[in-house]
Amino acid sequence: MPPNTRPLPGPKPLPLIGRVHDIPVESSWLKFYEWSKKYGPIYQTEMFGTVHVWISTERIALDLLSRRASNYSDRPQIPNLPDNRTSGHYLALSGRNDTWKRQRKLCQQLMSVSANASLYSYPKRERDRFLYLLSRDPSQYREYVEQFTSRTVARLSWGSPHPAQLLRVTTSGLLETISPTGALPNAISWLMHIPNFISPWKQKEYARHKLEASLLKGSVQYVHDRISDGNAEPSFIHTFINKLSGQSVKSKWGDEAEATYVVGQMAIAGALTIGSPIQSFILAMLHYPEWQRKLQCEVDAVCEGRCPEWEDREKLPLLRAVMKETIRWRPPVPTEHVRLITFRAITRDESIYPDADNFNPARWLEPNYPTYKEPLTTYPNLNGFSQFGFGRRTCQGIPIVEQDLFLTMGGIAWAFNLRKKLREDGSEVPVHWNDYTPLLIAKPAPFEFDAAVRSALKEIALRKMWESGKGEDDEEEERNQFLVQRWKEGSGDVEAEKTTLEGDIGSDRGSETSSSASLARSFSTASTGSDSESGDGGSLRSASGHNLSSRQAMITTLATAEPSA
Numbered sequence: 266m267p268p269n270t271r272p273l274p275g276p277k278p279l280p281l282i283g284r285v286h287d288i289p290v291e292s293s294w295l296k297f298y299e300w301s302k303k304y305g306p307i308y309q310t311e312m313f314g315t316v317h318v319w320i321s322t323e324r325i326a327l328d329l330l331s332r333r334a335s336n337y338s339d340r341p342q343i344p345n346l347p348d349n350r351t352s353g354h355y356l357a358l359s360g361r362n363d364t365w366k367r368q369r370k371l372c373q374q375l376m377s378v379s380a381n382a383s384l385y386s387y388p389k390r391e392r393d394r395f396l397y398l399l400s401r402d403p404s405q406y407r408e409y410v411e412q413f414t415s416r417t418v419a420r421l422s423w424g425s426p427h428p429a430q431l432l433r434v435t436t437s438g439l440l441e442t443i444s445p446t447g448a449l450p451n452a453i454s455w456l457m458h459i460p461n462f463i464s465p466w467k468q469k470e471y472a473r474h475k476l477e478a479s480l481l482k483g484s485v486q487y488v489h490d491r492i493s494d495g496n497a498e499p500s501f502i503h504t505f506i507n508k509l510s511g512q513s514v515k516s517k518w519g520d521e522a523e524a525t526y527v528v529g530q531m532a533i534a535g536a537l538t539i540g541s542p543i544q545s546f547i548l549a550m551l552h553y554p555e556w557q558r559k560l561q562c563e564v565d566a567v568c569e570g571r572c573p574e575w576e577d578r579e580k581l582p583l584l585r586a587v588m589k590e591t592i593r594w595r596p597p598v599p600t601e602h603v604r605l606i607t608f609r610a611i612t613r614d615e616s617i618y619p620d621a622d623n624f625n626p627a628r629w630l631e632p633n634y635p636t637y638k639e640p641l642t643t644y645p646n647l648n649g650f651s652q653f654g655f656g657r658r659t660c661q662g663i664p665i666v667e668q669d670l671f672l673t674m675g676g677i678a679w680a681f682n683l684r685k686k687l688r689e690d691g692s693e694v695p696v697h698w699n700d701y702t703p704l705l706i707a708k709p710a711p712f713e714f715d716a717a718v719r720s721a722l723k724e725i726a727l728r729k730m731w732e733s734g735k736g737e738d739d740e741e742e743e744r745n746q747f748l749v750q751r752w753k754e755g756s757g758d759v760e761a762e763k764t765t766l767e768g769d770i771g772s773d774r775g776s777e778t779s780s781s782a783s784l785a786r787s788f789s790t791a792s793t794g795s796d797s798e799s800g801d802g803g804s805l806r807s808a809s810g811h812n813l814s815s816r817q818a819m820i821t822t823l824a825t826a827e828p829s830a
């Protein structure tokens with residue numbers, strides 16, 4: 266402490282445990298928010314001897330994290346992932362070191378090349394597929410939303426939706442590994458010193474990481490194969506291989522092994538986060554039907570009956586306001602534990618957001634609100650929004666978030682009347698107001714609703730959108746989902762499935778040349794126990810010398826890997 270400074274306010278710690286007993290497992294951000302009301306916008310808490318400083322207003326966050334970024338751009342060690350600051354595997358969790366600086370630059374470069382090409386229309390393609398699926402069975406909305414986000418980001422990362430299903434598995438495991446309310450060592454940090462062979466958390470994380478390494482390396486090899494075949498789709502890694510790799514530029518962008526993890530981090534971030542605001546949007550439309558009507562009016566008037574496209578964005582300010590307001594109303598990252606910002610508290614600052622608990626997109630569109638900004642052809646947008654962080658660690662995925670949310674929220678408003686379900690006696694099935702999952706990325710707990718397609722013409726249009734949006738891989742993807750489900754439940758005999766499906770392998774589409782083959786490489790690497798960290802991508806062929814299909818390989822991998830969820 267410099268002379269003449271006072272310690273920060275905060276709850277008085279108890280010996281050894283500090284205030285750990287105060288933090289609820291569910292919705293811990295509510296406690297941090299409550300403390301910010303009591304102790305002020307910057308306060309400290311102690312947990313098992315570690316001091317945590319919490320920031321709860323945008324002004325202080327800007328002062329410290331942006332203006333004094335050279336002091337405050339580091340990340341702490343995560344007890345359940347102790348090499349997070351140095352491994353170079355997760356850019357968002359890296360310490361402030363040269364590897365992080367290089368990786369951040371690469372991420373920025375890959376993102377801007379894709380954003381300049383409007384993300385190759387991948388979000389539109391997946392949005393069309395998503396809307397049709399939602400029209401078939403709204404009760405499966407969470408599954409379809411997660412498919413949308415993970416398939417879109419898989420296409421962006423590797424030019425194929427194939428890796429999406431496994432990406433979801435490894436990513437949800439990672440979320441548990443790093444969340445303060447996930448793995449126990451994150452709450453009780455001395456547990457990180459327990460040796461591997463008796464630590465269930467370390468063993469689980471090791472198995473997860475191994476599967477993830479196979480997925481990332483196999484996906485990169487797949488892109489190499491497609492480049493050799495002359496039919497590679499655009500993707501982050503394709504840009505790296507084509508334009509940024511090679512000895513001369515290695516010191517600037519890193520080598521391919523590093524780029525594999527940078528692109529992996531982008532895929533992980535995209536698969537994890539964007540589902541939250543899409544689901545919160547549906548929740549908002551059920552609680553605020555008047556805003557649903559206004560949004561539909563804007564979309565109908567501007568698009569004259571067709572589904573909104575990314576090119577319409579300048580003309581749809583209300584849709585952009587709804588996107589931003591959804592994120593403010595229900596922050597996807599309510600507390601950012603890696604830099605200890607209570608994003609939720611920031612969004613509840615009444616001097617900036619009057620009547621803060623109310624979902625009110627008008628606050629971005631009318632001059633009498635403090636958040637209003639002109640011109641409405643550009644504003645509101647998500648650039649610089651507090652919910653994406655501050656200073657040198659600001660989120661690098663905003664172009665993806667913006668396009669994904671614009672297309673899905675606009676598409677839902679165009680296609681459906683969302684409403685609460687009615688019971689037989691005419692009463693409404695209640696929908697919760699603010700029941701969210703407890704991990705680092707908060708998603709609404711499941712709720713029920715009806716999604717009625719707004720007209721017969723739209724039914725036909727949705728069918729056409731599905732036909733053009735669905736990929737060759739849809740059938741195989743459906744099978745993969747089934748297998749992953751069985752594996753997660755631990756109830757399925759995956760070996761038996763393997764035998765049955767292997768018998769059927771002749772019908773497996775494109776096992777020699779399609780996207781399946783390269784993924785197979787990574788899966789076979791994992792399943793044969795070869796070193797998944799070696800970076801060479803492993804062998805392309807099975808023991809019998811035949812290329813494995815991704816389905817066959819996934820079965821093999823799942824049969825040998827530990828469940829991570």
Ligand code: HEM
Nearest residue numbers: 357531534535538539597652653654655658660661662665
């Ligand atoms: C609704 C969606 C998203 C939200 C709310 C969100 C929010 C955040 C937040 C709060 C941070 C930490 C900022 C800080 O410490 O100051 C962050 C970092 C990051 N985000 Fe996002 N994010 C989203 C989607 C994405 C997507 C789609 C990508 C894909 C590229 C992405 C990539 C990253 C990366 C690479 C970082 C780490 C930056 C660094 O540490 O230098 N995010 N994001």
